[in-house]
Amino acid sequence: MKKSTIIITVIAVLVIIAIIIAVVAGKSNKTALQPINSAEDLSALVDKIYEGEENILSSLQTQVIDVKDADSVKMITGLENGDKLEYLVASEPMISSQAYSLILAKVNKGENANEVAKNIFESVNPSKWICVSAEKIYATNSGDVVFVIMSSEEWAKPLYEKFKKIAENVGQEYEKTVEEPNIDTAIPLPL
Numbered sequence: 001m002k003k004s005t006i007i008i009t010v011i012a013v014l015v016i017i018a019i020i021i022a023v024v025a026g027k028s029n030k031t032a033l034q035p036i037n038s039a040e041d042l043s044a045l046v047d048k049i050y051e052g053e054e055n056i057l058s059s060l061q062t063q064v065i066d067v068k069d070a071d072s073v074k075m076i077t078g079l080e081n082g083d084k085l086e087y088l089v090a091s092e093p094m095i096s097s098q099a100y101s102l103i104l105a106k107v108n109k110g111e112n113a114n115e116v117a118k119n120i121f122e123s124v125n126p127s128k129w130i131c132v133s134a135e136k137i138y139a140t141n142s143g144d145v146v147f148v149i150m151s152s153e154e155w156a157k158p159l160y161e162k163f164k165k166i167a168e169n170v171g172q173e174y175e176k177t178v179e180e181p182n183i184d185t186a187i188p189l190p191l
Contacts, residue, residue: 032168033142036106039064039087045104045145046091049162060100062091077103077148078123084111099132100151102159106144113141114171120148121174139174142167150178 036042046062065072067082074080076090084107091102103120107113121139134150138160141147147163147170149156164170 032166033145036087036145039089042087042089042104042106042145045166046089046102048166049102049159050091053159053162059094060091061094062089064089075128076101076124077105077120078125079116079119084108084116097129097132098151098155099126099129099134100155101128101134101149103146103148105146107141107146109144111144113144113146117141117146117148117171118174120146121176124148124150126150126178134178137174137176137178140164141171142169153177 033045034041036045043062043064050060065076065082065088067073067085067088070081073082073085073088076088079085082088085105086108087106089104093100101124103124105116105120107116117139121137124137126134126137134156135152136156137148137150138156139146139148140160140163142163145167147160147167149160149163
């Protein structure tokens with residue numbers, strides 16, 4: 001064999017290996033979610049998650065949260081700011097004494113969605129409603145979309161499972177049961 005034929009063969013083999021690696025890596029990031037190009041697309045995904053689940057909660061309102069409004073981002077996600085987020089929506093009851101929040105976010109290009117999901121999972125306040133607290137928190141991501149839900153197990157688990165079914169492929173999954181606050185350490189009210 002000529003030296004040039006060997007070089008061409010080696011280059012062809014390396015190109016084939018690179019293509020195989022790219023295909024395998026692409027499959028791990030594939031998601032069945034429609035591309036998210038706006039906050040309205042995230043809101044439509046919330047509607048899709050709720051399809052057939054009308055018995056979960058009534059009077060839910062899905063709001064687009066301005067990712068540049070650090071106070072709103074912190075209140076909804078627990079994150080200090082929305083620097084890693086492109087879009088953010090939250091679905092919560094308009095008037096209710098039920099602890100419930102479903103959060104969807106699209107991360108900025110180049111950001112690690114799994115890391116953002118983990119940060120929200122660890123930072124979100126399950127007692128932000130003051131008089132009630134969420135029992136469970138679930139979080140994951142699918143591609144560049146982060147999903148977090150906190151509520152009672154009865155409401156959170158079915159919607160978490162529905163998101164995973166719609167997405168078909170999710171990243172790391174996070175789940176925790178929120179501990180009840182210790183009422184023995186509560187500050188006594190003056191009589």
